[in-house]
Amino acid sequence: MQPEPDLAALFSGGGSSPSGTPSLPPGAKLAAMPTRPQGGRRRSLFVADDDPGILKVAEVLLGRFYEVTAFSSGEAALAAIEAGARPDVLLSDQRMGALSGTDLIAKVSELLPSTVCAIMTGYGEIREIITGISKGQIHLYISKPWQPGELVQMIRLCFQHRDLLQENRVASGEAEEQGDVLTEIRGDLTGVNRDFFLLHQKARATLIATARVLGTLLSGNGGHYHDNHADAVARISVAVADAIGYRGEARTEIELAALLHDIGKAELREEIRVADPETLRGAALSEYESHVARGVAMLQRINRFGRVWEIVSQHHEQGDGTGFPNRLPLRLILREAQIISLADAYHNLTSRLSPAEWAKRKAGIDLPRSLMDIAERQQQAAPWFATHAHLYDPIVYRAFLDVAASGKVPGFKMIVE
Template sequence: MEEQLNDGLERKSTVLLVDDEESILNSLRRLLRSQPYEILLADSGEKALEILAQRPVDVVMSDARMPGMDGATLLAHVHQRYPSTLRILLTGYADMTLIAKAINEGQIHRYLSKPWNDDEMLVTLRQALAHHHSEDERQRLQALAREQNEQLRSLNATLEKRVAARTAELQQTADMLDLAYEELKRSYVTGTEVFSLLANLRLPKAKQTNRQIIELIRVYCKTHGLSETDSRDMTMAAALYNIGKLSWTDGMMTAPADLLRHTERDLYRAYPKQSESLLMTLEPMKDAARIILHHQERWDGSGFPDHLRGEAIPLGARWLKLAVDFIELQRGLILERQMNSAEALLFIRKYAGRLYDPDLVEDFVKVCADFLSDVSLSDPTVVVLGTRELAAGMVLVRNLNADNGMLLLNAGKVLSTALVDKLIAFEAMEAGKYSVFVRVPEPAPGHEQAAGLA
């Protein structure tokens, strides 16, 4: 039998033969000479223990009866000190006491009788060494498995920490992206308002509509508690509902719809689709674009572009049509005669169930009442100030527009000293006078009392 060493070389299995009779040792050595074993000889138990203390031995085969230390005692010592070394008892007597001692204390692998059978002796040694090597391999594999399991546990612990850290990092990145995306969507609202007011510069001031429609839709969103997303979509739709009209001639843009010629009327009916087409490529504008597409549909199905009827028309589009018609009737963009706000509301009531959703009309009238009365002024914290009365920390409650209609600051903006200085300079450059609707921040606790004592 052969064993692989760690350095890749091979060594023979080592067999230690112990007997006090030299002739027996010589006979065993001759028998095993042709075998691939390294043979060691000892003529006493004491000598055998000395050899074992100096080098590893795979199998110890000892005579049972020897002077001094008998075989059973020797094998018991071997079992205690070198448990991996296999032990075989060789006895010439049917001495059950020694055999029992060897089995119980020495836990021998086998015992053989004298005189032995050579073939049986060789088979016994081969089996013993095979068992020894398989046991060594089992222990080696167990140790390797324990080591690898420990490495795996350590790796798992490290991996869990790395995964947790990476997950936290990814979550933080995702949160930052969400915030950035929300900020981007809010920026889209401001951007659409700026663009719509720039587009309105093609029209005389008396014909401009977008700013009033935006404010009216904002009042609707606020009074109905719409979500931020729905409010954003409605506001963007109000800002850009007529972007498809920019390809029209100046004369067509200012003419009442009921006076348009046949060819112009076809172009007029195409503007909602044209507006939607311009906006659909912008992901944050898709829902607003759908509202714009259908804002000229009529409750009875006679509208355009798709002749939708009743509740098949998106709710946002039904509300936008009410707001658009209310303002455009007052600007003379629908009928030749310009109406005042009360007349426009009477017109809308008259055509409820034909042009407009009858369930929305009275609600719309209430929203218009809030819009026209400017409920923000009923808030004691809201005041109207000139630019030189403004102070840092005040918050705009209305969009601030220049006299030419350009949006300067959007509602919700917190004023800073630098912004106030810019407004004063811009006002002087325009030779105008701005009325700024702001909410004055409440004084800090104890401030009023301290001021009174002073």
């Protein structure tokens, strides 16, 4: 397996030029790292972007670790692959000439199913990216402008994902061969069961990783939180589920639903998607509330997500019957949905950007947060939860408060009197 870049040894920070092209910090140096896997061949990375600055930074950042080949268009990258090139990983920009990044990746996925594909994109391109992700063509995503360390980490994850795919293929082949032999001799099935268990575990990890990418995609492009909304809601939800005693598939369903609870917002207009729901009225409010039904429809089309859609369908219901879309009473609301509802409310109260902050975020201005600001917003949220306890099942509510008071989940700390 390829030695991985040591992110701690890489320079940190870096910035972006006014045009959004990442730049290296003055005097930045890359750590000396082994660049060849055991077979001696440097692992191949194709980068396609019509911005020469992006290509240069990618070559400087990643050339020490991988065999980087840069292309100024999707057509050029595709021509190289059609001529016989076999990249391990492809990183493509979305907007570049006649052949978009998603179109390039779709073609490459047909020609080279083993190539892991990632995409770089900016605001307003969610729907196109989600289509590629749902088809299993796009494995990872990064939004512009990115920091150098973020790009290095994402590419490292791409190569890790490729290793996992290769291991799955080997394990699948071995399991199939063993299955044929055992069918003939009717021998002990322990080895096959073990192999299929491992495959199941890897498939589960891949499913969660896919859901995390989808959730992150919305958080990154929505941009209306200080940090990743889907990931934060999932971390809190899983911790509360653990405290209640959820295990196995039931726990996984909660994690998936938390990561994907806002997936329907991909179909909303940006001004509705990023608005504070409390400020919406009439048709705008109806459009916002439609994101639940839209998300459920998306998830129902993906068999692997099981009853996750049912949990997502109820995460905006409230115990007094004033929630949406179905105004359910407390006794009919799934506990799993209530867990996500509490986590969602907490992150909205503590991390949502104000209109002024959102304007700065869109302009590319960094929004640093002090520990004092974080602690202040966490405690400002406490009175809301104290006055809304009646909306939730007592078991769920108590577990939520216990986990919040423990401070064991990063970014989740609150004492409710």
